[in-house]
Amino acid sequence: MNKALIVLILATALVPLAAKGKDARCVVKQNGDIAYSGSCEFIPDSGGSFGIRRKGNARILPNITDISVFIVSPGVAEVRGLTTSGINSRWGTAVRSKKDTACWTGPDFEICAY
Numbered sequence: 669m670n671k672a673l674i675v676l677i678l679a680t681a682l683v684p685l686a687a688k689g690k691d692a693r694c695v696v697k698q699n700g701d702i703a704y705s706g707s708c709e710f711i712p713d714s715g716g717s718f719g720i721r722r723k724g725n726a727r728i729l730p731n732i733t734d735i736s737v738f739i740v741s742p743g744v745a746e747v748r749g750l751t752t753s754g755i756n757s758r759w760g761t762a763v764r765s766k767k768d769t770a771c772w773t774g775p776d777f778e779i780c781a782y
Contacts, residue, residue, distance in 0.1 A: 688709075688711075689708075689709030689711040689719075689720075690709065690711075690712070691707065691710075692707070692708050692782055693706065693781075694706065694708035694779070694780065694782075695771075695778070695779075695782075696728060696729065696777070696779055696780075698776060698777050699776050704728050706722075707722070707723065708721060708722055708728065708781065709721050709723060710781050715739050716739045717738045717739045717745070718736075718737050719735065719737070720735050720737075720781055721734040721735070727752065729749070731752050731753075732749040732750065732751060732752070733750050733752060734749070735747065735748070735750075735759075736748050737762065737772050737779055740761075743764045744761060744762070744763055745761070745762045745764070745772050746760075746761060746762075747759040747760060747762045747772065747779060759777055760774045761774060761775075762777070762778075762779065765780075768780065
């Protein structure tokens with residue numbers, strides 16, 4: 669896959685977050701600690717990709733409003749967080765948990781949506 673296509677895919681990863689989501693329960697861990705656990709909107713996208721956000725303008729983390737999990741290959745995703753400054757920050761690659769398929773685990777984070 670060429671670099672321009674990868675950039676285009678990642679740049680559009682949060683576009684579906686403008687859509688109305690489904691009510692869900694989300695758990696976000698950072699460095700093994702629960703950073704957020706509670707209600708959220710789950711915004712599905714094609715191919716199993718999805719985004720999560722809290723309802724209204726509430727932040728899911730102190731400086732993060734939205735989190736996107738963009739599937740790049742079976743069981744592998746690219747995770748990004750949209751900051752309050754509008755920066756689409758790259759968190760890194762995550763793999764789908766074999767223990768809990770609602771969860772995606774990266775090097776220092778885990779995103780679960782139920």
